[in-house]
Each structure stands twice: as C-alpha cells, then as structure tokens.
Amino acid sequence: MNQNSSTIRVLLAGVGGQGTILAADLLAKTAIASGYQVKLSEIHGMSQRGGSVTTVVNIGREVHSMVIGEGEADYLLAFETTEALRNLPFLAPAGKLYANDVQISPLPVLTGKASMPTMPAARLAERGCHLVDAHELAVKAGSPKCANVVLLGALSTGMPFSAEVWEEQIRSKVPEKTIEANIAAFRLGRDSVEVA
C-alpha cells in the first residue's frame, strides 16, 4: 500500500480491444462487495483504435483522486509485455506486477520502423513480475476470450478480497453462457501465481 494513505491503487494497462475495462469493472465490483469505496477512471477516445489504454481503480475506506502518478501504483496489471514496460514508472517501489506473457506489435513495428523490446520477460522479472500465459490458460478454461479474467485471477492473489466474492461478481457480470469458462479462467489465473 501507498505510504501516505491507505488507498490501494491499481493500474490496468493494455492495448485497445483487450478487455481491460471489463476487468477493471469486475475489480471495482469486487472491492465494493467487500465493503470498500472505489473510484475508476478510464481514457477513451483515440486510444480505441489499437492504441495504448490504461484504466485506474483506486480502492479504500475513503478514496479521493481517481488517477495514479509515477511511483504510486500498488498493483500494475499489464495485458501485454510492452505495455508493462511502458508503465513501470508508475509502479510503486514495493508494488506488485502481473503481466500477460504476450507481445502485440504496434503499427510502427509492423511497418519495420521500430522494433519490439528484447527480452521483456527478463526485464520484467527484475521487478518481480508474475508472468501469466493468459491465452493458453483461457483456452484451457474453454474460451480464449476469457484471457482478461485469467489475468484478474492472477491479480486477485495479491488483493485483500476473498475468492468467493470475486467469483460471485464474475457470475453476476459475464453473460450466462460464459460463466463456467470465466470461473475456470479465474481459478487457473489464480493457481498460476499461487503454484509458481
């Protein structure tokens, strides 16, 4: 937790279209169901067309600001490794880092004008990152679309909410037909950190 207050600050970072907003909503609902106050803030707009996206979820007994400054995130949940590296400056010195072990090339890389970072896993490991193969685990859970919930499962291991509350929120928020896959995805994500 951040030293100057009791607010838990969570930064979710990814690429437009990866489901960061649904993940942030589930996190917010879980925190509220666990008796906390929550503020959630997202950036829309130009970021929708495949650009970087970030969502902030600040959780506490009394939450004021809805943003996170450099060095302030207690948790960084990255949906892609380049975005994890990009957002490292926001992570608090003792903050926890979880990242989806996938690289998505932006247009400047696709056109050969820039290159992807080398050895992202090693660089992230220096910051104690839990790398999760969310796609593989989501497929195992029954649907590649649940990758965002796999990542939430990983994040949940470090957070002060019980697995039951998390799963209750997932059940109430996702479409009926996908409940089973999403719960399985959440558990696989959770196990991937706890076993590791």
Next chain:
Amino acid sequence: MELLSGNEAIAQGAWEAGCSIGVGYPGTPSTETLESFAKKEGVYAEWCPNEKVALEVAVGASAAGARVIATMKHVGVNVAADPLFTAAYTGVGGGMLVLAADDPGMHSSQNEQDSRYYALAARIPIIEPSDSQEALLFAKDAFGLSEEFDIPFLMRSTVRVSHAKTPTEPSGRTEHVRKEYVKDPSKWVMMPAYAKGRRIDLDARWQRLREWAEECPYNTVEMRDTAMGVVCSGAVYQHVRDALPNASVFKLGVTWPLPEAKLKQFREDVDKLYCIDEASPFISSHVAALGIRIDEMPGSLPPYGELSPRAIRIAFDQQVPEAEQAQPNLPPRPPALCAGCPHRLVFKELVRAKCIVTGDIGCYTLGALPPLSALDSTVDMGASISMAHGFELALANEDHSPVVAVIGDSTFAHSGLTSLLNTAYNQGCGTVCILDNRTTGMTGHQGNPVNGKTLQGRVTRELDLEAVVTSLGVDDVRTVNPNDMKATREAIKEATQATDRLSVIVFRSPCVLLRDSFVVQNPYYINASCTGCGSCISLGCPAIAKDAETGSATIDTSSCVGCGQCAQYCGFHAIEQS
C-alpha cells in the same frame, strides 16, 4: 449506491429533475451523457448535426416551457457560442442546462481550451462537480435554478469527472409541468430595441446570482490546519485531498460568479492561501481580481495538461515516491486505422497523386500518421473544405499540386455543407473527398443525417449526399467504392485534372466496425512469391507485418477482415484469399 460515470450521473440528475428533452452532438468526453439520457423513460433525445443547432433547439424547447439539456465537448461550445451569448439575454422558459466537457491533457481533442471562459464572456453561471454524486445533484438542481434566475446554466466537467466512475445515489423522477408558453417579444426577439432592455435585466439577474453564489451549498469550506488554505474545483479537488490532506480547502462548486465575501473570509481564516488550477489560470486570475492576495507556491504547477496528486506534491516541495526511469527504446503505440478501414486507400492514392490534402476531424485524421502521412492540415470541423479554398486562392496564379479536402460524413453534415457552399458560390476550384463510412466513427458510431440513424431509433431518411452536393452548385460529382484501388485512383486523377472547377468524390463504404453492414470475408495470406518489396506494408494495415529477418510480408489471419485492399497493390500476385 451505484458506481456511475460522471456522464451517466449528469443524465440521471437531468432525468430526476423532470428534464424531458436532450440534444447535442457527440464529442469526447461528453458523448455518453446524451446516450445515457436517451435510454431513460419518458424523455425525447436527438443528435443534431452540430452544437449550434443543438443549442438553438434547446433554446426553443426552453422558450416553449420544457426543461432541456444540451451536451457537447469543449470545442463544441465554440460552435454553439453564437446562440449561447444571446441566450443569456433571453433567459429561459423551462430550465436549461448546457454541458461542456473539457479535455485537459488533450486525450482526444485538438486543443485544451477551458470552456469556463465562454460562460464568463457570455455572462452565464457555471457549476462544476468534483465527482459523480455532485454531478447528479448539481444537474438535478440546475433546472430549477435556471428557472429561478431566468438564465441557462453551464455545467463544466472534465475527463476525470465525465469518465470517472464514483459512488452515486440515484433516486426517482419528479415530473416537471411544462410552463405555459406566452408570446413575449421583449424577452425572445433580440433586436436592439428589446436586447437593450434584456441587457439591463441581465445585470439585475447577475446581482441576484452573486448573492446566490455566496450562500450556495455547492461552495464548501473544509477547515483543517489553518496554516494553509487551498481554493480549487472539479476533479482537482480530489487530487488536492490526496496531496495535501491537512490543508483547509475551499471547494468551488460554482466557479462563476465567485463567492467574493466567502472567499475573502477564507483568506482571513488561513495563513497562506493558494489557488490550484488545471490547464488554465481561471480560478487564480479571478480570485486575484477580487483583490484577494494569493501566496506563491514553493514550486510550480504544470501550466498545461492534467494535474495529479503527484504534480501538486511537487509544487509544494513534498516528497514523492521515487519513480523508475522510463524504459528505453519502447516502440510507440499510436492508434491506427483498422484493418479493412475504407479510408485507407483514399490516402494512399492522394499521396501517390502528390496532392496537398487539407484534412478534417474524425478517424481519418489518423491518415496523418506514418506510413500514410497523407494530411497537410487539421484544424476544426469543416475546415478541410474552407482551407482547401484558401489554399487554392493563395496558389491561384502558380502551377501547384492539386488541392484536395478530405472530410467524413458526420463532419460534412456538421459544418462541411456551408464550407462547400462557399466554394461553389465563389466559383472556387479543387476537389473534395467525402469519406462516407456510414457512421460517426471516431466517437463510437453514433447516428447522423447521412446514415439516417437517430439516437432513439426513430425511423428517418438518409441524406442524399450526391443530390445535396449537386444542388449546392457542384457539377462534377462522382461516387466511388474506396476499397477499389483502380476506381479510386482513376477518380482522383480525373477530378484533380480539371484545375478550373470544383469537384466532389463521394467515397462510400461502411466502417469495418459496423457489424450490421460490414461483412467480414475470408482472410488473405502471403504466398511464396513475396519479394519483400514493401508495397503492402506501406498501406499501414495493422494485419500486415514486415518480417524483420526475411523482409517479406506476413498477414495475421486473425485480424485480417478480407477487404482485399492489399492484394491490389501487390505486383507479384503474392497476396491471395484463402
């Protein structure tokens, strides 16, 4: 308790107040307000072609006695400014709330203007919520206040209010009984004879507004340590509470008129007084103008962009957590035109034809970025056509590259029509490309006059672009499928060849994100004939990548939508459909 965004909360507050009509034009970060209002029971809501029209509809509805809300982003207020200024004179019948949603930091805007200066200049009171709960309450009260003081109210929000979800308590609706309309030219016909009377009356109304601001519960004083007092408003208040938890705070919920006496009292009650402003000196300059002494911060706040608790801590010489250096050599991730976007080939071909391309505002503004790098300018909605005319006038007596304006369908309806009328009327030349992708893409696929979709799903007719352009006075009008390279190339060549007349090309093909009209086809793939020439790569399609080792192209079949644009550019038959 519900977690509502500021925009949802404003819509809820308006609905609870019995507001029955909502109008606006989309624009980040305001858009969801009207979308959310439109879904509520017992209300009428519509998208208008532009903000000026929306505000005039609102003034009419108010004159006729209904409670009405008009929503827009900050730059929309510029467009709506003409009726706004005079609406302060006329005042209202039914209560009227105007939402201006600002974008400090320019997350998705072409400038960072502070809408409060407009209200100030127009003599319109400003209310400014700091979270969704306040947004709901202020919006709910605004209609009654507007009626009480006989003036429209402006609510100013920012991205961190409009797009932040915070705990909110919604409640039920109180129906508003429409005020009887009584003809009164001295109030509603603003010709000089009557306007002079309303100008005097406006001052009388402002006298009462100043008194109201002193007592208004939206302005709250939180006394803590008296060593330091901070004056602030909106989302900045939340940052201040984090950064300076012991400071006494004067939270302005009404940022115009300022509560002069109450602020002077606060100055007396604290040792040091600071004003914390975001992206413009609005509060500090007007507090100082009241003769209130403001102390200098030990450091300074950024003069532009968004504030954060960290920025405030730094300005007050407080310790901030150490931040890691940014990682070196990370590739940027700018937004890009989607795979299959119908705008793509138009840009490719305009560059090929070495055109000067005046651009406009929408997804197609992304055509300015590499590798297409097709645009010469983007200023404001509609400017593509009028600026092209200006280019043509300045270059008239010289040999010059063809001048081509590029404008989207929603933007054309917004303000391209009058610009085109000007060029036609003044016998101007050049070419205008209307990129009709059947939707208002950039802001999330709203209906507009061209696609004939309305906000609440009422049936309407589509605007016949070719017919309207013809009747504005353009003789050379053609319609082209922009996914067809040859047709696009040919049309641009023909249209730009005639340098002495005005031509319009309507490029019509649905946005790939319109699931009801865009049909995804089998993906394409690269066969062994690829020579790595880079021709397809130069289209900037996010489904095509250049292999760093072999130099040849690859297509990501999971993101390819099968539009076939790239295959038309391959000189080696190396791109095939599966």
